[in-house]
Each structure stands twice: as structure tokens, then as C-alpha cells.
Amino acid sequence: MKSINVKTSHPYEVIxxxxxxxxxxEYISKITSSRKAVVITDDIVGGLYGDTVLSSLKNSGFECTMFAFHNGEQSKCLSVFGEITDYLCKAGITRSDIIIALGGGVVGDITGFAAATYLRGVDFVQIPTTLLSQVDSSVGGKTAIDITGGKNLVGAFKQPALVICDSDTLKSLPAETLADGMAEVIKYGMIKNGSFFELLESHDLDSVDEIMDEIVYTCVDIKREVVEHDEFDRGERMILNFGHTLGHALEAWHNYTDYTHGMGVAAGMCMITDRLAPADISERLRKCVESYRLPTGTDIPMKELLPFCSKDKKREYGEISYIVCKTIGKADIVKVAVEEFSRLMEG
Ligand SMILES: NC(=O)c1ccc[n+]([C@@H]2O[C@H](COP(=O)([O-])OP(=O)(O)OC[C@H]3O[C@@H](n4cnc5c(N)ncnc54)[C@H](O)[C@@H]3O)[C@@H](O)[C@H]2O)c1
Ligand SMILES: [Zn+2]
Known part of the structure; x- marks a missing residue:
């Protein structure tokens, strides 16, 4: 067992x-004196792992029940949020009990937001079951739901009380969902750790399970470091957005259908690196991205994408921040006028 301690305002362990x-x-009983818990999950993950989690909780003396909603991003909304909080209320969850998020980033984000707001805050545990949620969304304390005006626009900072990452659960993921998470994994190598990037280069999507624990450990540790320095997202945390400005634009251009976040991030990282980094760096990134079956660019004309970039949350007062890696393992945050960014990308 490996574990990482995240020293934020509420410190916690990632197992x-x-x-x-x-x-x-067993692990959850060590972080709470309560023996009452509710597990929130989606229908797919609940079907695969719900019984295992409930029986382990019961064996440790927990009284627990499970609420499962329909899987997918469209459930990360106000009405499912309402169903979850009603369920917590009916289950008699008090401020000293525990809420468990079992699933991918959708489950983690909406459950975390329910835990942040129900009774003004109840402890919650993350059991992430997608690669993206293990290496990214379960750590760091950002919780959110989507509203009509956009994704993740209503949320709260709420650190989990414990995170349990079991990389065996990733074996039941469809290959595309695993690839999706690999985009964020490659991102961590690019922004912070050159030798980790080399490890990724020496594997591909079919052989990646061999190094999965090392991947999760390394990525969580990088996220820990960044989040500890900038828990409330005021500056340094922005380097985690490498590839995301164009990535979000690509996702939005596709109307968030048939084009995943990871595809956007992968293409976004390649596009910015192609323009701003030495050719050998951009070539290595492209090869790596291809070996995890992710896109290295897009056919959509830049003119059509740019309007979506300037709607990005990271934009402020006519300026836009983008992240560039001129060498592998080191990222810089660059702030420019939106027009300057457009010129750069169109050129
Ligand atoms: N809070 C943060 O810091 C943060 C960071 C990045 C992304 N996010 C959010 O995360 C969400 C995306 O998360 P995601 O990519 O995990 O998507 P997801 O939660 O929708 O999961 C993807 C699909 O995989 C299924 N699934 C989950 N685990 C499985 C398993 N082990 N085996 C088989 N199927 C499984 C799910 O049911 C779902 O259909 C987005 O809403 C995004 O905004 C949040
Ligand atoms: Zn991302």
C-alpha cells in the first residue's frame, strides 16, 4: 500500500x-467515529462495485445504504443534486456521519458539492473509479455541478476526508475512458516530471496497466504539491490547465458530445506545443499522445475555435492565460491579450 498525505486546510490521506x-x-472506520454512511454512485459503477463497498462497510460496523443515479455528465445537475440531498435527509445523515462518493469525476464532483452544502458540510470520502478521477478530480477539493449557463459554474472548495484509489477498478473501464484519463497523466509528465514522461513514452494504452500504480502515485503527488501551494486556485494551480484552453474550446465546439475532455486536452497540448516549443519536444509529445490513442490536433479551423477560447473561465479583463512547456517537465504560465493569443494560434 502506498499513501500520500495532502496538507491542505483540512489534511487527508490518499491511499x-x-x-x-x-x-x-476498514480504512474509513479509521477517519470517523460515526458508524453511519451513505454511498453515492452512478448506475454503472454501483452495479460493478456497490456490493463490494457496502459489504466492506457493513463488516466494519457501518449502517449504510446506497443511492445511484444515471451515469453521465448530464446528471451533474441541480435536479440530481436535489435528489442526493433529499436522500441524505431521508437516510438521517447528520453532520458527524459520512458520505462516500463511489465513481468517476461526475459522482465525485456532485457528491462533494452535496457534502459541502448539506447541513453546511459533512465529511466525505472519495473512492474514484476512473483514471481521470484517480489522478485528478478526487484530489484537490474542487466540487461542482453544471448549470444551464455552463459547466462547473456552481460549486465549493471541500477537501475529502480520505481518498481510496484502487487501480484494479480501472480494468473494467472502456478503452476510450482509460485513454481519456491518460491525457491528464501525460499532462502531469509534461508540466512537472520529465522522467515520468519517459516512463509513459515506454508504454502504450495496451501495456499501461503494468505501471498503473506508479502512474496514480506520481500524478496524485504532483497534484498534491500544486494544490498545497495554491489550495484556492489563485495562481500556481493554473499550470494544471496545460492544454485546457484549446481543449475546452474543442469540447464546447463539439457541443460536449462525441468529443471527450481527454481528447480536448490531448489535442490542446499538442497544438500549443507545436506552435511554441522546439520541434523535438513537440514530436515526442505527439508520439506519446498517439500511443495512448488520443488526437494530436484538429481539422476545425482555428478561427472557429478561438471564440470558444475567449469564453474560458481563465480569461480576465481582455487577457487570457495559457500554459506552455518548452522543455518536458517544466511549465510556464503566460498571460497575454486575447488578440495576441489569437495571432499566436492562427499563425
Ligand atoms: N473536481 C475536479 O477537480 C475535476 C477535475 C477534472 C474533471 N472533473 C470533472 O470530472 C468529470 C469527468 O469525470 P470522469 O471522466 O471520471 O467521467 P464519469 O464520472 O462520467 O465516468 C465516465 C464513465 O465511466 C463509467 N465508469 C466509472 N468508473 C468505471 C469503472 N471502474 N468501470 C466501468 N465504468 C466505469 C461511468 O459510469 C461513466 O459512464 C467532469 O464532470 C469534470 O468536470 C473535476
Ligand atoms: Zn482536465
Whole structure:
């Protein structure tokens, strides 16, 4: 078992261990004196791992029930949020009990937001089951739901009380969902760790399970470092957005259908690197991205994408921040006028 301590305003441990999902009751009983819990999940993950989690909790003396909503981003909304909080209320959850998010980033984000707001805050545990949620969304304390005006526009900072990453659960993921998470993994190598990037270069989507625990550990540790320096997203945390300005634009251009976040991030990283970094760096990134079956660019004309970039949340007062890696393992945050960014990308 490997573990990482995240020293934010509410410190917590991230456990990285194959098979840990079946021991979750043991781990959770160490961080709470309550023996009452509710598990929130989606229908797919609930069907795959719900029983394992519930029986482990029961074996550790927890009284617990599970609420499952329909899987997918469209559930990260106000009405499902309402259903979750009603369920917590009916289950008699008090401020000293515990809420468990079992699933990918959608489950983690909406459950975290419910935990942040129900009774003005109840402790919650993340059991992330997608690669993206293990290496990214379960750590760092950002929780949110989507509203008509946009994604993640209503949310709160709420650190989990514990995160349990079981990389064996990733074996049931469709290849495309695994690839999706690999975009964020490659991002971590690019922004912070050259030798980790080399490890990724020496594998591909079919062989990546061999190094999965190392991947999760390294990425969580990078996220820990960044989040500890900038818990409330005021500056340094922005380097985690490498590839995301164009990535978000690509996702939005496709109306958030048939084009995943990871595809956007992968293409976004390649496009900015092609323009601003030495050719050998951009070539290595492209090869790596291809070996995890992710796109390295787009046919959509830049003119059509740019309007979506300037709607980005990272834009302020006519300026836009983008991240560039001129060498592998080091990122810079560059702030320019929106027009300057457009010229750069169109050129
Ligand atoms: N809070 C943050 O810091 C943060 C960071 C990045 C992304 N996010 C959010 O995360 C969300 C995306 O998360 P995601 O990519 O995990 O998507 P997701 O939660 O929708 O999961 C993707 C699909 O995989 C299924 N699934 C999950 N685990 C599985 C498993 N082990 N086996 C088989 N199927 C499984 C789910 O049911 C779902 O259909 C977005 O809403 C995004 O905004 C949040
Ligand atoms: Zn991302």
C-alpha cells in the first residue's frame, strides 16, 4: 500500500492500493467515529462495485445504504443534486456521519458539492473509479455541478476526508475512458516530471496497466504539491490547465458530445506545443499522445475555435492565460491579450 498525505486546510490521506476497494470499511472506520454512511454512485459503477463497498462497510460496523443515479455528465445537475440531498435527509445523515462518493469525476464532483452544502458540510470520502478521477478530480477539493449557463459554474472548495484509489477498478473501464484519463497523466509528465514522461513514452494504452500504480502515485503527488501551494486556485494551480484552453474550446465546439475532455486536452497540448516549443519536444509529445490513442490536433479551423477560447473561465479583463512547456517537465504560465493569443494560434 502506498499513501500520500495532502496538507491542505483540512489534511487527508490518499491511499493507492490494488484491491483497496474491498477494504474500504476498514480504512474509513479509521477517519470517523460515526458508524453511519451513505454511498453515492452512478448506475454503472454501483452495479460493478456497490456490493463490494457496502459489504466492506457493513463488516466494519457501518449502517449504510446506497443511492445511484444515471451515469453521465448530464446528471451533474441541480435536479440530481436535489435528489442526493433529499436522500441524505431521508437516510438521517447528520453532520458527524459520512458520505462516500463511489465513481468517476461526475459522482465525485456532485457528491462533494452535496457534502459541502448539506447541513453546511459533512465529511466525505472519495473512492474514484476512473483514471481521470484517480489522478485528478478526487484530489484537490474542487466540487461542482453544471448549470444551464455552463459547466462547473456552481460549486465549493471541500477537501475529502480520505481518498481510496484502487487501480484494479480501472480494468473494467472502456478503452476510450482509460485513454481519456491518460491525457491528464501525460499532462502531469509534461508540466512537472520529465522522467515520468519517459516512463509513459515506454508504454502504450495496451501495456499501461503494468505501471498503473506508479502512474496514480506520481500524478496524485504532483497534484498534491500544486494544490498545497495554491489550495484556492489563485495562481500556481493554473499550470494544471496545460492544454485546457484549446481543449475546452474543442469540447464546447463539439457541443460536449462525441468529443471527450481527454481528447480536448490531448489535442490542446499538442497544438500549443507545436506552435511554441522546439520541434523535438513537440514530436515526442505527439508520439506519446498517439500511443495512448488520443488526437494530436484538429481539422476545425482555428478561427472557429478561438471564440470558444475567449469564453474560458481563465480569461480576465481582455487577457487570457495559457500554459506552455518548452522543455518536458517544466511549465510556464503566460498571460497575454486575447488578440495576441489569437495571432499566436492562427499563425
Ligand atoms: N473536481 C475536479 O477537480 C475535476 C477535475 C477534472 C474533471 N472533473 C470533472 O470530472 C468529470 C469527468 O469525470 P470522469 O471522466 O471520471 O467521467 P464519469 O464520472 O462520467 O465516468 C465516465 C464513465 O465511466 C463509467 N465508469 C466509472 N468508473 C468505471 C469503472 N471502474 N468501470 C466501468 N465504468 C466505469 C461511468 O459510469 C461513466 O459512464 C467532469 O464532470 C469534470 O468536470 C473535476
Ligand atoms: Zn482536465
Amino acid at each position: 493507492i492500493e490494488r484491491g483497496s476497494i474491498s477494504k474500504c470499511g
